[in-house]
Amino acid sequence: MRKPVIGITMGDAAGIGPEIILKCLSQKEIYGKSKPVVLGDAKVMEEIIRICEVSGIKINRIKNLSAAFFEHGVIDVLDYDNIDMSRLKYGTVDAMCGAAAVKYTIEAGKLALSNEIQAMVSAPLNKESMRKAGYQYEGQTEIIGALTGSTNYGMFLLLGDLKILLYSTHMSLRNACDAVKEDRVFNNILLAHEGLKHYKLDNPVIAVSAINPHAGEGGLFGSEEIDEILPAILLARSKGINAVGPIPADTVFVKALKGEYDLVISMYHDHGNMAMKLLGFGHVVTLLVGVPIIRTSVGHGTAFDIAGKNRADHKNMKAAIDTAIDLGMKRLRQVVRT
């Protein structure tokens, strides 16, 4: 069996990234189905092995992928050697770590673009450290967006089989109502359709959530469903996309959990996020879509308060890696087939 190569970026060295990566790659399971490689700093990974008192795991410091072992017991690290260990202080904002994290992300993106890795997984970056290093990106998403020259991209939130695309995020609920416009809804359906291609599904069903109670009750409780959402759905359907809705917001996830839909487009921040938090707080993985590579990431941040203390939970990182392996395998099969 050919296995996908998965590039895991170390994120901010002062955060919990190195620790959760170590805890995942200490497990044999991942090596059975993939070839994982860390993009980061070998010295940081060696120190976290000591801090977490993990035995039987060694670091293989490499400069290019051909030198990787891809064997359990050895963690291959593409080493950018950009952390000064005498300066590294866990849980502290530092431009050195911010700049290093951006570098790992860019290098992983390049390897993914050239298909040397089939998928990349991001440990969290600290935005303050990144800004201190002079980068004005919103986050890693924008770094990859810029690198790949993508313009219509976004994030799927993943929890088990449930997939959500958030139509709007950080704006007032009033503005979220104003933002519901036919062309944008249509673009989101396109984006969802594009992102679902990673899953190689047959005619996937995209549910578009309503924004008003009872999906507006025929215009009685708001007109966004009639004026904006439904026309976009009909336009998408006319182009062969299996979009359905508008589905009442209070039942759309119940139906998705039953398997009626492959993805839900959620119209505002608290709708999609509440569902995810109620169903699996701390287990949500994000998938960047609308870019020509596969990239997953954890749903949490650098957790500076517990960094370097062997207290971080790696479940979410494990889920992000598993998703990357799953999708990376599909990509590998497709590439082989072509």
Place this chain on the structure above:
Amino acid sequence: MRKPVIGITMGDAAGIGPEIILKCLSQKEIYGKSKPVVLGDAKVMEEIIRICEVSGIKINRIKNLSAAFFEHGVIDVLDYDNIDMSRLKYGTVDAMCGAAAVKYTIEAGKLALSNEIQAMVSAPLNKESMRKAGYQYEGQTEIIGALTGSTNYGMFLLLGDLKILLYSTHMSLRNACDAVKEDRVFNNILLAHEGLKHYKLDNPVIAVSAINPHAGEGGLFGSEEIDEILPAILLARSKGINAVGPIPADTVFVKALKGEYDLVISMYHDHGNMAMKLLGFGHVVTLLVGVPIIRTSVGHGTAFDIAGKNRADHKNMKAAIDTAIDLGMKRLRQVVRT
């Protein structure tokens, strides 16, 4: 042990009310902790026993409570004899059934006001049938509101220990944003506080949900939290009510489930309803609050499509009766103590 008397109204005779009541009162358990009595039509209850082929259960047709047995095996029915069996057709809108259902509700309300019953439980009424009978009420809630002369009343949604008060319901999301006003938020906190008295809790915690993402992020994503919600919370706190918030809408229920709050005030229809549906579709019980009696009801309707076919699920009715018993017992203890 003294047991609370629980009056269960039969609702629309052509719906599933009689069937779900029968299925609940066929169980011995309820009689161990309460004295249940049905307010309805004895002939209808007898027919549903035949339809459901329940053996070992008889109907005790009574005209006042003193004639009730309150023993398992006999269902006591305060009989208003207002259904013509030759005319009754399951699953059909009929003014006769609508008028009868209103009568049961009013009579139960009167018995509750005089404390002859400690709590009432409502089987569903069909609004169309009620309107055909000439009543312009919105539903049973308004019948009881009018009967008890209450003006600031509302509904708790109950699911296990989770209690929700919906701030707004059937209006567009845009209007729900407009409806967030300090005085109304304050009134809702008062109503929640009043309703929680049924539970005899010590200084219960009322969480007021935010309406904007991240509770408005300090005004960045909307100002309702700063301008309207927080002032109402502070006013309530100054009056000794343990209100907290505004709590971000996507985490408030996660925290409530952990026991941090006794009740959540949810700002719009799909927020509270989605939480309830994700957590326990079909198990939600409603409690009328802001009225001087205890009244619970099921979360579903008359289900005309399956009425009279022995296909109705009585779990929700059982939960509504159990809640009424629990709160009725607390009331009984308090009345005895006084």
